[in-house]
Amino acid sequence: METVTLTFAWLCKIVESDWPGIRVRLYLDSDQKSFKKFRQVAYAVRDRSGLRVAVSPRLESMPKSVITGVMAHELGHIVDFAVAQEGLKQSYGRLPETPERRADAIAERLFGLKISYDKYDLETTGPGTRPRPKHLGL
Numbered sequence: 496m497e498t499v500t501l502t503f504a505w506l507c508k509i510v511e512s513d514w515p516g517i518r519v520r521l522y523l524d525s526d527q528k529s530f531k532k533f534r535q536v537a538y539a540v541r542d543r544s545g546l547r548v549a550v551s552p553r554l555e556s557m558p559k560s561v562i563t564g565v566m567a568h569e570l571g572h573i574v575d576f577a578v579a580q581e582g583l584k585q586s587y588g589r590l591p592e593t594p595e596r597r598a599d600a601i602a603e604r605l606f607g608l609k610i611s612y613d614k615y616d617l618e619t620t621g622p623g624t625r626p627r628p629k630h631l632g633l
């Protein structure tokens with residue numbers, strides 16, 4: 496999980512410096528039932544134990560651009576969960592109304608990356624379709 500762990504640490508540093516007080520943990524979810532489709536390799540959680548990004552062990556074998564795209568997207572959800580609407584609006588201006596496109600928009604502004612979707616519909620910082628295609632749910 497080395498690339499996944501390093502990418503998470505790099506992006507988390509940015510989250511924590513822009514939004515002091517947010518603490519996110521990385522969680523390895525080895526249960527195959529959590530990731531039914533090929534494109535499902537990570538998800539963001541907010542519950543009683545705090546904020547975390549859960550990842551499938553499969554993520555580590557994917558291209559670096561996908562690891563970065565997926566992580567950035569999930570951390571976009573985390574910031575959306577943790578920061579009040581007003582704060583987000585002040586920092587990032589108008590954001591999409593729907594959660595998945597919001598996560599991408601927050602990630603792009605926060606990290607200075609472009610999030611696209613590759614031929615497997617995985618988030619990537621490499622070439623692909625942008626914004627998120629409708630058939631993935633917005």
Ligand SMILES: [Zn+2]
Binds near residue numbers: 568569572598
């Ligand atoms: Zn998402």
